[in-house]
Amino acid sequence: MLTIYNTLTRKKEEFKPLHPGIVNMYVCGPTVYNYIHIGNARSAIAFDTVRRYLEFKGYKVNYVSNFTDVDDKMIKAAAEQGITVPQLAEKYIKAFMADTTAINIEPATLHPRATENITDIIKFVQGLVKKGYAYAVDGDVYYRARKFKDYGQLSGQSIDDLEVGASEHVSADEVNKKEDPMDFALWKAAKPGEISWNSPWGQGRPGWHIECSVMATKYLGETIDIHAGGQDLEFPHHENEIAQSEAETGKKFVRYWMHNGFVTIGKDNEKMSKSLHNFVTVHDLIKEVDPQVLRFFMATTQYRRPIQYSQANLTDAQNNLDHIQTAIDNLTYREQDAENKEDQEVQAKVAAFHDQFIQAMDDDINVQNGITIVYELVKYANIYAQRDKVSLTALQTLKQEIVKLMSIFGVKLVASNNQIDDEQIRQLINERNEARKNKDFARSDEIRDNLKQQGIILEDTPQGTRYKKE
Template identity: 80%
Template sequence: MLTIYNTLTRKQEEFKPQTPGVVNMYVCGPTVYNYIHIGNARSAIAFDTVRRYLEFKGYKVNYVSNFTDVDDKMIKAAHEQGITVPQLADKYIQAFMEDTKAINIEPATMHPRATENIPEIIKFVQGLIDKGYAYEKDGDVYYRARKFKDYGQLSGQSIDDLEVGASEHVSADEVNKKEDPMDFALWKAAKPGEINWDSPWGKGRPGWHIECSVMSTKYLGKTIDIHGGGQDLEFPHHENEIAQSEAETGQKFVRYWMHNGFVTIGKDNEKMSKSLHNFITVHDIIKQVDPQVLRFFMATTQYRRPIQYSEDNLIDAKNNLEHIQTAFDNLTYRQKDAQDGADPVITQKLADFKQSFTEAMDDDINVQNGITVVYELVKFANVYAQQEEVKADALTEMKNLIAELVSIFGVKLASSDNELNDEHIQALIDERNEARKNKDFARSDQIRDELKAQGIILEDTPQGTRFKRVKK
C-alpha cells in the first residue's frame, strides 16, 4: 500500500487517485530566465523519480510541468541581453530540455507555457472578479485573500501572521492600490516598453500564481491527484493557487500536496538559490561530473529531506553507482559459460528482493531504503556470479531486476558493450595470457598498460580474464 505525506494535512496518507489506475500530477516548472541550478534540478529529479515509481506500480501518469515564460525577472533579463522576452524564453527552455535530458528526466506529458494560455488566464481572472474574489485597480487585478476562508491552510499559518511577512515585500505603490496587504496580483498592468496583452483591464500580463491554477485545471481537471514543488513554494505560490482555484471552480483543488527539500551547500548548509548567488548550474556541472552520477546522487535522497551538495558526496555516489554497474557486468560476463535453464531458488529470492524494494518505496517514496535493497541485491548477484556453475535464466533475471530497479532512480546501466566481443581486445588478452603462461611478465604488463591507456581495464577472475571500459 503506497502512502504519501500530504503537506496539506501534515499526515502520511494512503494514496488513492480519483480514477483507479490513473494519476494526474502537476509540478511547478522553472521561470526560464537563466540555466537551472541543481537546486531547481532537485525538484525535477525528485518528482521524476516519484513519477517513475508510480509507473512501476502500474499507474498511467499524466504529468504536466509548466514553464513560466513571462514575469519581472524575465523582462529584466531580456532587457539586459538585448533580446525579446519570447527569445529569452526559447533560449532557456531549449537549455532546460537539454540539461534535463542529460540527467535522464523524462519529458512531461505536457510542458505548457504561460504565454500560450493568455485567453484562458483572462477568462479565469474575470471569473474571480465576477464572484467577488478579485478587483481591478488602475489596470491591475488583485485577489481578496481574506475572502477565501481557508487561506493559510497549506502553510499552517493564520492570515494575520502571513500579513506581517507579506507587508515586508509590498511596495508603497502596491499598498496604495490594494484593499489589504495580503491581496496578491492576478494581472499586472504593463509599464512602458514591457511585453503585454490586451485585456478587459487594459494592456498587461499575468501575475505569477494565476498561470499554474489555469494550466493545471485546463490540462488535468478541476481536481488533480498530486501537486508537487519545492518547499519554498508552499507560501505564497501554492497557497495562492489553492485560493484562486477553489474560489473559481468550487471544488477541491489538490488531493495530495508534495514538497521536496532544499539543496544545501557549504559548511553552514546554506540553501542554494540564485538570490544568494551560491548556485551551481546543471549546465556547468555536467561538464565536470558524469550526469548519471549527479542524477543518482540526487535521486537517492528521500524527496522531503535536504540534500547536502559536496564533492565528497558526489564521489560516494560515483562509487556506489560503479558497484552496481560492476555487478551488472559480472552477470553479463558469466553468461558466456552459463548452463541452460532456470533456478527456482534464485527466482524466488529475486521476487523477495522486489517485494522488499516495493515495501520500502511505498513508505512515502523512501528512496534511501529502496536503494539499500538494491545494494543487497547487488551483493547477492556478485556472490552468485562467482559460483562455479550458474544458470543462464537466473543471470538474465538478475540483470533485468537490477536494471528495472535502478531505472526508477533515473539511472540507465551501460549495455553489455563490455562483453568480450571486440576481436582486437580479445586477441591482446589471449596474447597476454600466453605471455603470463610463458612467464613473459614484461609483455604481459605492456599489454595491460596499452589497454589501460585506451580506457580498457583488465580483471583476472576465476572464470578467466575480463575487461571493462572506463571513461577517460
C-alpha cells in the first residue's frame, strides 16, 4: 500500500487518486530569469523520482510543471540585459530544458507558461471579484484573505500570526491600497514601459500566485491528486493557491500536498537560494561533475529531508554509483562463459529484492531505504558473478533488475563496452600472469604500473584478469 505524507493533514495517508489508474500531478516550476541552481533542481529531481515510481507502479501520470515567464524579477533582469521579457524567458527556458535533460528529468506532460494563459487568468480573477473574494484598487486586484475561512490551514498558522510576517514584506504603497495587510495581489497594474496586457482593470499583468491556480485547474481539473514544490512555497504561494482555487470552484483543490526539503550549504547548513547569493547553478556544476552523479546524489535522499551539498557528499555519490556500475560490468563479463540454463535460486532472490524495494518505496517514496535494497541486490550480484559456474539467464535477470530499479532514481546504467582489444596489451597481461606464476612480483607490478600509466586498469578475478580503460 502506497502512502504519502500530506502536508495539509501532517500525516501519511494511503494514496488513492481521484480516477483509478490515473494521477494528475502539478509541480511548481521555475521563474525563468536565471539558470536554475541545485536547490531548484532538488524539487525537479525529487518529484521526477516520485513520478517515475508512480509509473513503475502502473499509474498513468499527467505531469504539469509551469514556467513563470513574467514577474518583477524578470522585468528587472530583462532591463539589465537590454532585452525584452519574452526574450529573457526564451533564453532561460531553453537553458532549463538543457540542464534538466542532462540530469535525466523526464519532460513534463505539459510545460505551460503564464503568458500563454492571460485570458484564462483574467477570467479567473473576474470570477473572484464577482463572488466578493477580490477587489480592484487603482488597476491592481487583491484577494481578501480573511474571507476564506480556512486560510492558514496548509502552513498550520492562524491568520493573525501570518499577518505579522506578511506586514514585514508590504510596501507603504501596498498598505495604503489594501483593505488588510494579508490581502495579496491577483493582478498588478503596469508601470510605464513594463510588459502588460489589457484587462478590465487597465493595462497590467498577473500576480504570481494566480497563474498556478489557473494552469493547474485548466490542464488537470478542478480537483487534482498531487500538488508539489519546495517547502518555501507552503506559505504564501500554496496557501494562496488553495484560497483562490477553492473560492472560485467551490471544490477541494488538492488531495495530497507534497513538499521537498531544502538544499543546504556550508558548515552552518544555510539554505541555498539566489537571494542569499550562496547558490551553485546546475549549468555550471555539470561542466565539472558527471550529471548522472548529481542526479544520483539528489535522488537518493528522501524528498522531505534536507540535502547537505558538499564535495565530500558528491564524491560519496560517485563512489556508490561506480560500485553499482561495476556490478553491471561484472555480470556482463561473466556472460562469455555462462551456462545456458535456468537458476531458480537467483530468480527467487531477485523477486524477493523486488518486493522489498516496493515495500520500502511505498512508505512515502522512501528512496533511502529503497537504495539500500539496491545495494543489497548489487552485493548479491557481485557474489554470484564470482561463482565458478553461472547461468546466463540468471546474469541477465540480475542485470535487468538493477537497471530497472536504478531507472526509478533517474540513473541510466549500461553494460560498459570499454574492454581493450589490443594484442600488445594482451601479451603484457600474459607476461604478467606468467611472472606471477613464477613469483616474479617485481616484474608483475612493473607491468601493472606501466599499463595504469596508459590508462589501463587491471582487475584479477577467479575467471582471469580483466582490463578496461580508466
